[in-house]
Amino acid sequence: MSMLTPPGMGGKYRITGDKYPRMRRPRNRRRSVSAALAAVVALALAGWGTLQLIDVFAGDGKKTSTAGRKGECKPAPKASVAPLPPRPRQITVNVYNATPRSGLAKAAADELKKRGFAIGKVGNAPAAYDKKVAGTGILLGAPEANEGAFRVLATQLRGTQLKNDTRDTADVDLILGTAFKNLAAKKNADAALAVMAEPAPASAGKC
Known part of the structure; x- marks a missing residue:
């Protein structure tokens, strides 16, 4: 009997040799599967990162847009054009005369008519303004006239x-x-009317 054979065990249970x-440890399948998955994920991330770098440096028409970069020249926004007067x-x-001088309203109305204006009433100023206008004159009308008729008439009479x-x-x-x-x-x-009839062009963007 060999020295490796425990006492009482013989026959087919006997261990021979010196x-x-x-004894091999059983393989852990879970560890193998996890390691394989981790390797696949790492390769996928590496490939995605490489594609991103290629897109950035090679350019695809979208990601390499120069808009917003510091120092780039941006187009000027479209300027709103004011309506023509x-x-x-x-x-x-x-035309009303608020002065002591007679015939002043008629003379001014005749000249305005020659310049193409339509003339309505002509006469002395109402009591609220008669001899109470110290300056050159007053333009009186609805609020809508501020950006229209008033601007045009102001070219004919300053102040x-x-x-x-x-x-x-x-x-x-x-x-x-x-x-x-x-x-x-x-x-x-x-x-002055000619300048007013031609709106100023939109200014170009500055770099």
Whole structure:
């Protein structure tokens, strides 16, 4: 009997030889599967990162856009264009004289008519303004006239005051004050109207 055979065990249970048998530990399948999955995930992430770098440096028309980079030149936003002012023939002007000088309203109305304005009432100023306008004159009308008729009439007579009332019509009043002498020179008034009729172009963006 061999020295490796425990007492009482013989026959088919007898161990022969002078070395212990090597016992292999059972393989852990879970560890193998986890390791394989981790390797696949790592490879996938590495491949995705490589594609991102290629897109950034090679450019695909979207990710390499230069918009927003510091120092880049951006196009100027579209400027809103103000509506063109009405033409003189579209403006009806009532001319009133608030001065002691007679015939002043008629003379101013005749000149405005020659310049293309439509003339309404002509006469002495109402009591609220008669001999109470110290400046060149007053333009009186509805609030809508501020950016239209008033701008056009202001080219014909400098230094007028602008006032609004509650009328619901488009006509405007020109009330001549004691400082009034003459309308602006026609060539100067025409030049001012020409500039007003051409809106300024939108400025280009700056880099």
